[in-house]
Amino acid sequence: MKKILIIGATSAIAEATARIWAQRGDQLFLVARNKEKLEAIADDLRVRGCPKVETYCMDANDVEGHVAMLDAAEHLLSGLDTVLIAHGTLSDQQACQQSVELTMREITTNALSVIALLTLIANRFELQKTGTIAVISSVAGDRGRQSNYLYGSAKAMVTTFTSGLRQRLFKSGVSVVTIKPGFVDTPMTAEFKKGLLWASPETIGRIIDKAMLRKCAVVYAPWFWMWIMMIIKMIPECIFKKLSL
Amino acid sequence: MPTQSLTSWGRVLRIEQKVLTFASRFDSLPDSSSGSLLPYGNGRSYGDSCLNAGGIALKTAALDRFIAFDPATGILRCESGVLLAEILRLVVPQGWFLSVTPGTRFVTVGGAIANDVHGKNHHITGTFGCHVHQFELLRSDGQHLICSRTENFDYFTATIGGLGLTGLITRAEIQLRRISNPWIDLETIRYESVDEFLALCEESDRDYEYTVSWVDCASKGNSLGRGLFMRGNHAPAGVERGQYFSKSRTFPFVPPVSMVNALSLKAFNTAYYHKQFRKKTRQLQHYEPFFYPLDGLLEWNRMYGPGGFYQYQCVIPVEYGKEAISELLKEIAQSGMGSFLAVLKVCGSIASPGMLSFPMAGVSLALDFPNQGDKTHQMFSRLDSIVSSAGGRLYPAKDGRMPGNLFRSGYPRHQAFKQYIDPRFSSSFWRRVMEST
Ligand SMILES: Cc1cc2nc3c(=O)[nH]c(=O)nc-3n(C[C@H](O)[C@H](O)[C@H](O)COP(=O)(O)OP(=O)(O)OC[C@H]3O[C@@H](n4cnc5c(N)ncnc54)[C@H](O)[C@@H]3O)c2cc1C
Ligand SMILES: NC(=O)c1ccc[n+]([C@@H]2O[C@H](COP(=O)([O-])OP(=O)(O)OC[C@H]3O[C@@H](n4cnc5c(N)ncnc54)[C@H](OP(=O)(O)O)[C@@H]3O)[C@@H](O)[C@H]2O)c1
Numbered sequence: 001m002k003k004i005l006i007i008g009a010t011s012a013i014a015e016a017t018a019r020i021w022a023q024r025g026d027q028l029f030l031v032a033r034n035k036e037k038l039e040a041i042a043d044d045l046r047v048r049g050c051p052k053v054e055t056y057c058m059d060a061n062d063v064e065g066h067v068a069m070l071d072a073a074e075h076l077l078s079g080l081d082t083v084l085i086a087h088g089t090l091s092d093q094q095a096c097q098q099s100v101e102l103t104m105r106e107i108t109t110n111a112l113s114v115i116a117l118l119t120l121i122a123n124r125f126e127l128q129k130t131g132t133i134a135v136i137s138s139v140a141g142d143r144g145r146q147s148n149y150l151y152g153s154a155k156a157m158v159t160t161f162t163s164g165l166r167q168r169l170f171k172s173g174v175s176v177v178t179i180k181p182g183f184v185d186t187p188m189t190a191e192f193k194k195g196l197l198w199a200s201p202e203t204i205g206r207i208i209d210k211a212m213l214r215k216c217a218v219v220y221a222p223w224f225w226m227w228i229m230m231i232i233k234m235i236p237e238c239i240f241k242k243l244s245l
Numbered sequence: 246m247p248t249q250s251l252t253s254w255g256r257v258l259r260i261e262q263k264v265l266t267f268a269s270r271f272d273s274l275p276d277s278s279s280g281s282l283l284p285y286g287n288g289r290s291y292g293d294s295c296l297n298a299g300g301i302a303l304k305t306a307a308l309d310r311f312i313a314f315d316p317a318t319g320i321l322r323c324e325s326g327v328l329l330a331e332i333l334r335l336v337v338p339q340g341w342f343l344s345v346t347p348g349t350r351f352v353t354v355g356g357a358i359a360n361d362v363h364g365k366n367h368h369i370t371g372t373f374g375c376h377v378h379q380f381e382l383l384r385s386d387g388q389h390l391i392c393s394r395t396e397n398f399d400y401f402t403a404t405i406g407g408l409g410l411t412g413l414i415t416r417a418e419i420q421l422r423r424i425s426n427p428w429i430d431l432e433t434i435r436y437e438s439v440d441e442f443l444a445l446c447e448e449s450d451r452d453y454e455y456t457v458s459w460v461d462c463a464s465k466g467n468s469l470g471r472g473l474f475m476r477g478n479h480a481p482a483g484v485e486r487g488q489y490f491s492k493s494r495t496f497p498f499v500p501p502v503s504m505v506n507a508l509s510l511k512a513f514n515t516a517y518y519h520k521q522f523r524k525k526t527r528q529l530q531h532y533e534p535f536f537y538p539l540d541g542l543l544e545w546n547r548m549y550g551p552g553g554f555y556q557y558q559c560v561i562p563v564e565y566g567k568e569a570i571s572e573l574l575k576e577i578a579q580s581g582m583g584s585f586l587a588v589l590k591v592c593g594s595i596a597s598p599g600m601l602s603f604p605m606a607g608v609s610l611a612l613d614f615p616n617q618g619d620k621t622h623q624m625f626s627r628l629d630s631i632v633s634s635a636g637g638r639l640y641p642a643k644d645g646r647m648p649g650n651l652f653r654s655g656y657p658r659h660q661a662f663k664q665y666i667d668p669r670f671s672s673s674f675w676r677r678v679m680e681s682t
Contacts, residue, residue: 040270040271047314185266190266191246192247193249194249
């Protein structure tokens with residue numbers, strides 16, 4: 001039985017993952033900013049067999065509040081051994097180009113808030129010398145593209161940060177798992193027309209769970225994105241700059 | 246809003262529609278005036294009742310959360326996109342079962358209410374709607390109406406069997422029934438005629454919760470109306486078999502032409518009838534193959550090829566049941582069209598709260614027909630006139646072609662129903678049966 005903290009617990013991907021854990025009998029501490037949605041998910045997980053579900057309302061950008069939230073999680077579950085950080089927003093690239101304020105906010109949500117959380121969690125897990133931390137980054141972080149480089153660069157920061165953190169915590173027996181989903185059919189992508197490359201949140205949930213059990217370092221979800229991104233990364237910059245990706 | 250090509254189980258229509266996935270029951274309906282709205286559950290309706298050409302589909306697949314389950318009372322609260330399959334997975338191990346289930350478990354709670362579905366126990370328990378305590382209806386004016394037998398009763402009766410037209414059901418509370426184990430004590434009896442079928446029903450309806458029959462729709466003359474009658478009950482405590490492993494396969498592709506034709510039809514029906522040599526057999530069967538024999542082959546609807554297929558399901562009032570069913574069977578056998586699984590079932594007299602609910606005391610016949618264009622439609626017209634002169638009606642959940650006047654005469658309360666339709670909701674089915682002759 002694990003003691004799991006989920007930040008951004010109202011995300012469709014996080015919810016699908018939480019159902020796997022609930023059915024397995026793990027204890028959950030769910031953090032999100034919308035109370036109604038959070039309670040609805042907690043009720044569902046209880047009915048599905050979760051022995052203990054606690055909820056906590058917090059905006060991830062409220063960095064001041066992180067310590068209190070972590071204390072509450074450790075207190076209510078009597079310790080923590082697993083964390084999933086899932087919150088994020090798909091930044092409107094066009095709008096960001098016109099607004100420094102929005103740009104900063106998007107970077108805060110998708111990168112800085114994650115790094116703030118990881119800093120605190122890493123120190124606690126390093127001390128207890130055990131645990132698994134999974135963070136949802138994105139294939140978008142593998143290379144900046146004109147259509148979404150703001151979101152992509154925030155995710156790149158998360159990818160790079162978790163890579164360094166993984167090395168540091170390895171010595172303490174703590175594993176850090178970086179998840180890079182491709183296209184997932186969730187509210188975040190509601191406006192997109194779906195096609196062959198799209199995966200369901202349930203599929204991604206299963207991949208996340210398995211990657212965490214196996215203590216993988218970096219996982220593309222689903223796996224074929226590894227090859228797609230490998231090709232995209234190989235295109236020389238002098239050609240890439242002319243493409244309309 | 247992105248578009249998506251939507252279809253229903255019969256695969257005759259494929260419509261490019263705008264799609265809005267409803268992710269939270271606290272969300273409100275889209276306020277744009279870009280077309281009318283219609284909820285879309287799991288698309289297990291056969292015709293156009295879940296489609297809305299030119300409008301917006303409100304997909305409920307993500308409204309799949311349980312809210313509460315009390316294993317002491319069997320009262321379950323959940324969101325409307327929860328599949329019956331998910332409910333069974335949760336409650337069967339805790340000794341509960343659906344009070345009413347249709348022949349597939351891949352339907353949503355919202356869809357089951359909106360078509361007021363019925364099952365093999367209709368003669369004892371009535372329809373799905375009879376076991377709904379309450380639900381929440383989201384209307385386009387932003388109201389969240391709680392509907393039950395004591396609150397907004399008019400919307401309760403309009404929405405049960407209301408074909409998705411009265412608003413979006415966001416969540417519901419339903420009553421389950423107790424079971425001792427997942428097994429069904431089943432008897433299968435061979436019968437030679439419609440008369441014998443009706444006698445078997447009469448003899449069985451009191452002591453058997455589940456009765457249904459498969460009828461050979463390819464045989465004429467002396468063999469007309471022969472079939473296999475199934476009757477069963479949930480097995481009592483202690484009467485059970487070992488572990489059951491759920492099996493399913495997927496029909497892998499859409500063949501270029503329908504695999505159902507006169508030849509395969511005759512062969513299948515004859516073989517199926519003779520699969521049982523003895524007059525009567527008894528066995529302990531797991532609930533999955535008993536209730537959901539077709540769910541074992543996922544996407545079996547592809548078998549009918551690119552043209553798709555129709556299902557024809559009618560119910561005929563008791564007093565004309567025998568003659569009309571014999572006439573229908575004769576007409577179908579003559580046409581050589583029919584399909585593998587024709588289902589004959591007696592419905593009971595328990596009234597549903599639903600205004601447009603399909604079942605009535607009488608005999609119901611359901612069978613599939615590959616879509617062969619005009620030829621199929623001409624035969625449907627002949628069947629329609631038998632149904633209509635016997636005072637029967639067709640089931641909207643299965644329909645993609647009935648003439649408007651057959652719907653209107655079969656459902657006399659459609660006039661009174663109209664006032665409960667949400668002004669922003671509509672469906673291809675509704676426009677068709679209200680506007681056509
Ligand atoms: C193999 C098979 C066997 C079947 N056997 C039976 C049977 O034995 N008895 C029987 O009665 N039926 C039977 N059916 C029909 C099926 O049970 C119904 O068509 C059912 O309503 C389908 O549910 P769905 O979730 O797929 O809804 P859909 O087909 O997507 O929608 C059905 C209707 O419900 C409305 N709706 C869906 N969700 C909501 C909501 N949240 N709020 C308001 N309206 C909503 C839609 O607008 C539409 O009008 C069978 C179907 C199949 C494929
Ligand atoms: N969907 C994809 O195609 C895709 C692809 C690659 C990576 N990802 C990543 O996967 C993760 C999960 O996203 P999803 O696809 O599941 O989308 P989602 O369902 O829209 O989830 C995003 C979640 O983040 C929460 N959130 C946003 N800002 C927040 C803040 N400041 N504080 C707290 N919570 C906040 C949202 O909460 P509210 O409900 O309160 O708004 C929402 O629950 C994200 O990190 C996303 O970047 C998604």
